[in-house]
Amino acid sequence: MVLLARGFYFERIGLMSQNYSSLELNRLEKLRRLRQRGMEPYPTRAERTHTSQQAIQAFESAEASEQSEKVVVTLAGRIRSMRPMGKITFAHIEDGAGRIQLFLRANEIGEEQLEIFNREFDLGDFIQASGEMFRTRTGEITLRVASFRMLAKAITPLPPAKDEVVDGEVIQHATLSETELRYRQRYADLAVNPDVRRIFRIRAATVRALRNFLDERGFLEVETPVLQPIYGGAAARPFITYHNQLKQELYLRISFELYLKRLLVGNLERVYEIGRDFRNEGVDRTHNPEFTQLEFYCAYADYLQVMELTEQMISYTAQQVLGSTTITYGGHTIHLDPPWRRLELRQGILEVTGIDFAQHPTAESLAAAMKAKDIPVDPNATRGKLIDSLLGDYLEPTLIQPTFIYNYPRDISPLAKSMPGDPSMVERFEGYVGGMELCNAFTELNDPLDQEARFLEMGRDYAADDEERHPMDEDYLRAMRYGMPPNGGFGMGIDRLAMLFTDSPNIREVILFPHLRKEE
RNA sequence: GGGCGUGUAGCUCAAUGGCAGAGCAGUGGCCUUUUAAGCCAUUGGUUGAAGGUUCGAGUCCUUCCACGCUCACCA
Structure with a gap:
């Protein structure tokens, strides 16, 4: 099954040899269908009128002015959550400024558009959405989407797929924690870990x-x-x-x-x-x-x-x-x-080891004093290196x-x-x-x-x-x-x-x- | 380089030497104000690699690889 699908894609899109996971093959299929349905998955240009924070602020000030003027915006960002519920869908996108909720309704954008969003869009995709800001029943300032499009389809899913935002704080219910993966794929680490x-x-x-x-x-x-x-x-x-x-x-x-x-x-x-x-x-x-x-x-x-x-x-x-x-x-x-705090090196080492290196003008003498206190000594070290090792081993850890x-x-x-x-x-x-x-x-x-x-x-x-x-x-x-x-x-x-x-x-x-x- | 530890599904983790599992994500379905949405169904594995012991190895042994901690090294 997987082999068949892979062969199909090599032929169809000319993919180079690459071991796609089944999740990635899924998304490649969505990418193909998007093109088929007339939506370019990697358009050349994007538009944006507001960041997520600007859109929320604009809506809040419009609310405060009591003139109930419409706040119409175009946002761009990455899908971080999707909640399709039949004829409506809620989603959150994340941009450089934060997160904002999107609301899509079949009787506003049409059932076909909603179906495209639900079926062909995934967590991690970069998208653009336009519409009017409003406040949901639960009070969250949200974009009522009138139109949307793909900006960049993500083939590989972002690692931790689930989190929520409570009072502006992102709470992760699954976290990319494997250190090696975080460092080798810092892009993924950055994408999903706000603390990073x-x-x-x-x-x-x-x-x-x-x-x-x-x-x-x-x-x-x-x-x-x-x-x-x-x-x-x-x-x-x-x-x-x-x-x-x-x-x-x-x-x-x-x-x-x-x-x-x-x-x-x-x-x-x-x-x-x-x-x-x-x-x-x-x-x-x-x-x-x-x-x-x-x-x-x-x-x-x-x-x-x-x-x-x-x-x-x-x-x-x-x-x-x-x-x-x-x-x-x-x-x-x-x-x-x-x-x-200022502490003379001689005094500091005296305090933590009981050795006054000023009393030991040669490496031999200092080494003997260290051996007397069961401190390991490198036989080839100069006097300075011995002092430096006392500093590093005994004094440095105490200097909080x-x-x-x-x-x-x-x-x-x-x-x-x-x-x-x-x-x-x-x-x-x-x-x-x-x-x-x-x-x-x-x-x-x-x-x-x-x-x-x-x-x-x-x-x-x-x-x-x-x-x-x-x-x-x-x-x-x-x-x-x-x-x-x-x-x-x-x-x-x-x-x-x-x-x-x-x-x-x-x-x-x-x-x-x-x-x-x-x-x- | 030495010691200790870790490595299992995309992610987070289970599995006395005895059928490799769960949650999330994914896929199919229901659902018009949800927010870790919910409900039903379901796919997914070279258990880091190679070898060995065993009737049987994710599990025990050996070697290797990577990462973490630690020691050594290091102004």
Whole structure:
């Protein structure tokens, strides 16, 4: 039966090989009948005079004016429910603004038209309908359909086929919940899960608010290369690609830092970039191979001023996007208003582990102290890496309320300026919210001779095959030798901020098309 | 990469080693103010893939695939 039908369609419409389900074959048959009955299932143009919300508002104001003027509209949207009841049919369509009910009656549009609607139209189809607005017996503002047509027939049914709207809230009685399907077919996820659409509206508003904040303070938005001959600015393994004509290996950037700071050499005092970084590393709930980063650099600022700017920027953004500086994340109520708690890294680690790393000036000594407390130690780690692991394993999970951890060891911060009086430490902070690292900033190193020494240190301390080893960037040093103003720099993962603002436990929830293994 | 878990109809889920099922959607019918419409009837399956144990496997075993959680890794 199915084979016969399939063969019929290959012949009839020239379909390419495709395993249509029986539900899809049903709809293909409806599509054929529509054409036969003179209704094009994929017309070139659509008309619309009102969105669903505009139509409802227009009707409400007409009602209020007591002149009972007719409100005639043409709506367009996607069928989300159908209730045929003999000679009448109720349906809801959904557009970008919301949902609205349609009412079709045989003695107004004719029995044949009603039959076409009931028989050939399905949930998920995009349609257009015109008529006059009215209020049903139960009070719902509804379009009395005088004419309608198909705008785009849906062959594949949308996943959860049933839900209702109560007081404007969509209540789903069946939900597309399988994570893999939701990510692989994000279009279907978006089409049926309003909460998912909301996440990406919040994400877009977040980026807009960050831009506003920086633009208002005289920052210039710039774009720097994604394809770079030398990667740098972070400790991460890069993606490698190749330019055929130049016969040259190129790296997808792992940060914007070195290019943005070159711009400070060029007298651009305040710059920022919002764009994509790529890191060829593990994927987990807070890491995606490509992610969106905000970096800014501000001449004549130090890390303490950047700290103040950061807490202002995040609370401003929350206020703009969510209308509040109090958010809920993972069951925690988090207050983003400034000032944020400030905790020196040394003090923080001392509090959670009892280890004062200032008492252990060498990796060997610190490793011994950690072993004494049964903390696992990577034998090849530098002192800085050991401190960083204590931070990540013991301190980070405790930092639910916004906290700036500041003053970091020099050897894991090759681009940050040393602290006056303590050459083993640098002026650097990281912002933590919800137990998650959100941002990273420092007083930028602008001494070309010190910078060169740092690159050389990285070369010594990291094994030659360590892909996090920071490569020497001669052009960056050349730029710095022209003179780079003292400046404070800042980097933040936009995806993580979007996670906080949408209470999403997984970074994939805030990325439209997250990376998954290829199918099959 | 390791550990744990999941994978059954379009969707959400059942099924002690013993006939693969339900709700929704779909299809046919009744129904002129419904809204998870209702009522009657009905279609739909390579149980993620391959192999094995067994009289008999959705269920037990092995391998593989995908996803989730977690650990490792990861500024």
